[in-house]
């Protein structure tokens with residue numbers, strides 16, 4: 001029997017946002033974690049150039065694999081063989097590949113709650129069992145070594161995400177090392193979603209590979225490289241599982257678009273442009289953090305990285321879907337309801353994405369301030 005999975009509610013909000021826009025309303029899209037900046041100009045120029053000279057067949061770019069391997073050396077001082085890299089259509093198929101090539105139906109996989117909606121639903125679609133661990137302010141909204149060692153029986157695997165969606169919280173290096181130690185001791189395989197690496201506002205985010213050469217690592221061009229619609233990402237597979245994962249990718253997905261691989265290779269050297277985006281996010285983050293408490297949103301997760309603010313709106317609603325819909329209809333500001341990320345408490349939470357321009361953040365705050373003020377008493 002096929003598994004029943006819940007819809008991604010932010011998509012429903014986004015559809016409404018587009019319908020309102022089609023009616024002539026002004027809409028600010030803060031519902032998806034989607035950079036509004038587009039691919040770096042040099043990557044777009046490369047795409048234009050290769051369209052005339054490349055037949056665009058099935059292809060895995062050896063140069064791109066080599067460049068990604070070099071990224072691990074540059075960012076983390078870790079040596080990675082390009083043979084262990086599979087190029088994918090973004091992080092989403094990389095997650096399917098990691099889970100399906102390592103685990104079996106019925107396996108228990110631990111993950112943080114709140115967490116990215118697709119973890120829970122992909123596990124269910126693959127007939128695996130999500131084991132959600134509640135992570136609140138006391139745990140810095142992240143999985144801990146203590147929580148993993150307390151799980152009985154030990155799960156087959158764990159998905160970690162740092163910086164996380166929807167909170168932006170980062171696992172500190174010493175905790176990550178402790179998590180790896182517990183997983184090694186208990187035979188738990190780590191799948192690390194590192195899609196928000198490169199987007200942090202304080203310290204560098206460590207990769208799980210600095211502590212565990214046997215983890216599955218997911219990454220994508222959708223966030224730091226600002227190329228979500230190009231559908232390009234990768235999975236780094238532990239050596240002993242490479243052949244299995246290759247068999248899965250060959251049958252399930254084949255290769256990502258050749259055009260995107262050409263453009264992605266060029267994007268990887270566009271640090272000036274990409275780091276400029278981070279400065280925009282940094283400004284947006286400050287504006288939001290300054291403004292939200294005055295709106296009565298005082299309980300918010302620490303956005304150490306990524307571009308999200310996870311806010312408790314439990315004093316205003318117990319139906320975050322209706323709340324976000326009303327906010328959108330009244331102000332034109334689209335946000336994501338918390339139920340996507342936390343099936344237990346998410347009816348009391350919402351997520352803002354600040355991956356838009358600073359002018360849009362300013363305008364959004366101008367619009368939502370009276371709306372929240374009218375509801376606070």
Ligand SMILES: Cc1ncc(COP(=O)(O)O)c(C=O)c1O
Nearest residue numbers: 033090091092116165195220222
């Ligand atoms: C934590 C996380 N992982 C994976 C994805 C999927 O990304 P991609 O566009 O690379 O499939 C997202 C998208 O928002 C995400 O937030």
